[in-house]
């Protein structure tokens with residue numbers, strides 16, 4: 001069923017600020033052309049978004065950015081400039097990355113309307129981010145590893161790379177349309193919110209350290225192991241207390257307190273038929 005066909009949706013008064021849009025961070029990573037930053041700010045403002053975060057932008061601030069913002073310079077003045085993507089994602093419980101092309105082993109892909117639904121449904125409870133890549137090469141694999149989902153605007157498969165600000169415009173439009181029809185019929189989030197991005201990232205670093213220590217992860221032949229494990233945990237969206245439990249498990253592997261009375265239930269004897 002299309003979004004507009006949902007009988008139970010409420011059409012909101014579009015002259016009012018739309019709930020949820022201001023909790024969605026638009027994150028631009030390593031933008032090269034300041035004009036694209038200004039044009040992205042304009043694209044956001046036309047759709048009612050306001051939170052812009054710039055990760056290591058080049059030649060910014062500058063007159064070209066302000067000129068291309070064309071009246072959306074308030075978004076630029078309020079934009080936060082940070083050094084790393086992790087800083088931009090601090091406190092975010094949901095991160096959606098954008099890509100002009102399908103990306104092999106990365107996280108699950110959503111089509112734009114569905115991505116807007118998922119982002120808005122979560123934004124009413126905690127900060128979420130929509131992340132855009134650099135003009136020359138998009139988001140790196142490491143950056144996509146920080147994302148729960150990716151979204152690709154379905155364009156001409158033989159020429160699918162939009163201008164950065166055009167991509168910001170289209171996805172901001174989808175977010176606005178979604179905000180206008182009210183909350184989608186998505187299953188409610190689990191009672192506990194997913195843990196913030198930096199805590200999940202610390203868990204992945206801890207997991208990697210332990211797997212290197214135990215020898216399960218071979219640094220000379222990592223073969224996407226960490227990326228596959230990230231996908232598993234990103235699907236589960238563990239809460240803060242679940243992350244604490246997982247960290248505790250890892251610490252117990254690093255500092256085992258062996259209980260000799262416990263029988264190893266996976267010992268090979270269990271698999272040998274004794275009759």
Ligand code: SAH
Pocket residue numbers: 098099100101131132133134135136137138139151152153154155160161162163164167
């Ligand atoms: N040459 C790059 C394209 C970069 S375009 C590449 O092959 O990945 C700059 C950014 O605009 C992208 O990182 C993405 O954030 C956004 N973008 C461009 N086209 C897009 C599309 N079809 N769908 C989603 N995002 C897109």
